Amino acid sequence: MTRSSSQDPLHGVTLEMLLTRLVEKYGWEELASCIDIKCFANDPSITSSLKFLRKTPWARQKVEALYLHSPWPADDD
Template identity: 75%
Template sequence: MTRSYRQDPLHGLTLQILLTRLVERYGWEDMADKININCFSNDPSIASSLKFLRKTPWARQKVETLYLHTQWPDADD
């Protein structure tokens, strides 16, 4: 069964938004430590990483999981 929009914490967030926020939070080096894929450690860029993640479901899942488990500051702060 698919998740409804209200229950999906990633609803409305594109992969580009997720990746950009994670890179701003951790940087490429920490991203490569957290998720061991070449596009984060070997000449990383948003464009090349998006290309890889869009065609590699297991890697995309790891990025989404990291995003969901990251502690984000409240928007009101």
């Protein structure tokens, strides 16, 4: 194993997976209130949000931070 993968909490998590989980957990309305991004508030979709987040580093950082600080149940795999 490499150290870099174990040190990166988002290792193996794509932006689409991350955003989908956040939408399932919070819904678009609550996401828009947590992070003031128009693509979450005005006619939101995974596709349009991914397009924006991939081009906007500051917004992606906020979404990743919310994901990392959200409580998630333990995986039962």
